[in-house]
Amino acid sequence: MLQNTSCLSNRDLLSSPAMQASSEVMSKPLEVGSDQRAIEKVEMRTVRLPLNEPFETSFGSIDSRLIFLVSVEADGLTGWGEVVAAEEPRYSYETVGTAWHVIRDYLAPAMLSRPVAGLFDLSARFASFRGHNMAKAGLELAYVDLLARARKQSLSQLIGGSRACVPVGVSLGIQPTLDQLLARVDRYLAQGYQRIKLKIKPGWDIDVVGEVRRRHPEILLSVDANCAYTIADEKHLRALDDFDLLMIEQPLDHDDLVDHAKLQSILTTPICLDESITGSARAKHAVEMGSCQIINVKIGRVGGYSQALAIHDLCYSKGVPVWCGGMLESGIGRAHNIALASLPGFSLPGDISASSRYFARDVIIPEVSVAGDGTVEVPRGPGLGFEVDLDYISSNTVTIEQIEGSKK
Numbered sequence: 001m002l003q004n005t006s007c008l009s010n011r012d013l014l015s016s017p018a019m020q021a022s023s024e025v026m027s028k029p030l031e032v033g034s035d036q037r038a039i040e041k042v043e044m045r046t047v048r049l050p051l052n053e054p055f056e057t058s059f060g061s062i063d064s065r066l067i068f069l070v071s072v073e074a075d076g077l078t079g080w081g082e083v084v085a086a087e088e089p090r091y092s093y094e095t096v097g098t099a100w101h102v103i104r105d106y107l108a109p110a111m112l113s114r115p116v117a118g119l120f121d122l123s124a125r126f127a128s129f130r131g132h133n134m135a136k137a138g139l140e141l142a143y144v145d146l147l148a149r150a151r152k153q154s155l156s157q158l159i160g161g162s163r164a165c166v167p168v169g170v171s172l173g174i175q176p177t178l179d180q181l182l183a184r185v186d187r188y189l190a191q192g193y194q195r196i197k198l199k200i201k202p203g204w205d206i207d208v209v210g211e212v213r214r215r216h217p218e219i220l221l222s223v224d225a226n227c228a229y230t231i232a233d234e235k236h237l238r239a240l241d242d243f244d245l246l247m248i249e250q251p252l253d254h255d256d257l258v259d260h261a262k263l264q265s266i267l268t269t270p271i272c273l274d275e276s277i278t279g280s281a282r283a284k285h286a287v288e289m290g291s292c293q294i295i296n297v298k299i300g301r302v303g304g305y306s307q308a309l310a311i312h313d314l315c316y317s318k319g320v321p322v323w324c325g326g327m328l329e330s331g332i333g334r335a336h337n338i339a340l341a342s343l344p345g346f347s348l349p350g351d352i353s354a355s356s357r358y359f360a361r362d363v364i365i366p367e368v369s370v371a372g373d374g375t376v377e378v379p380r381g382p383g384l385g386f387e388v389d390l391d392y393i394s395s396n397t398v399t400i401e402q403i404e405g406s407k408k
């Protein structure tokens with residue numbers, strides 16, 4: 001399965017000196033000036049994609065996704081990224097609307113102001129604006145795709161990926177009935193998914209998880225509470241220790257590392273943090289404080305490749321398992337997730353499901369498919385490794401805006 005573990009030569013362009021110093025997986029000195037690329041245009045658009053079935057979490061239910069795509073152009077090439085923000089500020093404070101504003105008025109102008117000398121140059125410019133990680137990530141993704149295409153490399157190759165295929169799981173929303181949940185568990189296991197994750201909330205937790213575990217004693221099973229509990233629920237949550245879960249994801253508040261550390265000291269089940277990990281500094285604090293034993297890395301939530309790679313390197317050096325989370329992305333965001341998950345530290349199955357698990361039709365050709373052994377192949381073609389279906393994107397576009405650099 002290992003493709004090429006020494007394929008690290010491009011990490012110099014993608015990393016900061018600080019990340020290199022703390023990393024076992026990078027070896028080349030930083031050469032920020034080696035790739036000067038003048039970005040000519042940034043395009044933002046939203047595309048409405050209906051979901052095959054509603055997706056319900058502890059913070060609400062949605063039945064379609066307003067996908068936010070960004071593309072950047074330079075030297076006749078186009079790079080594609082996705083802003084994973086939702087329409088409402090529930091999973092995080094960002095929304096499609098805030099990200100649109102921040103990219104149009106701050107990030108795109110910073111990117112267009114002078115040639116970009118590498119990912120570190122770009123992320124350093126963005127760092128002068130506080131927060132808005134998903135907006136920043138959208139542009140970083142598009143830039144990294146552009147860089148990969150210019151070098152005729154796949155995203156995975158460019159960032160130093162080592163896997164030819166990645167193990168994947170499926171995240172199952174809260175269902176109207178237990179029977180409907182059990183039917184979905186059976187369906188996705190039959191398709192080969194290597195891990196089942198159940199969304200939980202108070203009133204849809206111990207009994208439901210217990211029943212799934214009773215029927216499937218051997219599977220990799222995890223739960224995700226999306227912040228639905230408090231430390232006062234400690235005894236209640238301890239009941240989950242009976243089910244041999246791979247992890248419990250984000251049981252407590254999004255910005256509370258202290259109570260997560262308390263809870264982790266009480267539970268035998270590993271805690272995995274999602275919402276709490278907003279960048280590499282938070283990841284370091286969480287690991288040092290014992291707030292979690294596993295980290296879910298989402299490129300959008302942490303602010304792009306620069307931070308995602310730093311978290312990967314940190315956790316890899318400390319032996320903390322990471323896995324790639326999902327945000328019900330279109331194929332464009334999903335292609336980036338597949339590349340990220342090909343890094344050596346991504347040892348647990350990701351929330352990277354087949355396109356057909358979410359949408360009747362995806363925005364890339366071919367769609368993402370999951371093999372019978374529960375893996376997704378890492379594409380080897382340049383950039384995303386998928387064709388962007390511009391016709392389908394155009395026919396579903398809701399809003400579009402282009403920002404051009406001032407030609408000097």
Ligand code: OSB
Pocket residue numbers: 091170171224226274325326327328329351352353
């Ligand atoms: O908490 O991991 C989460 C989807 C939207 C927002 C947050 C989360 C999720 C998922 C779905 O769990 C993951 C996926 O399949 O994309």
Ligand code: MG
Pocket residue numbers: 224226249250274275296325
């Ligand atoms: Mg989660």
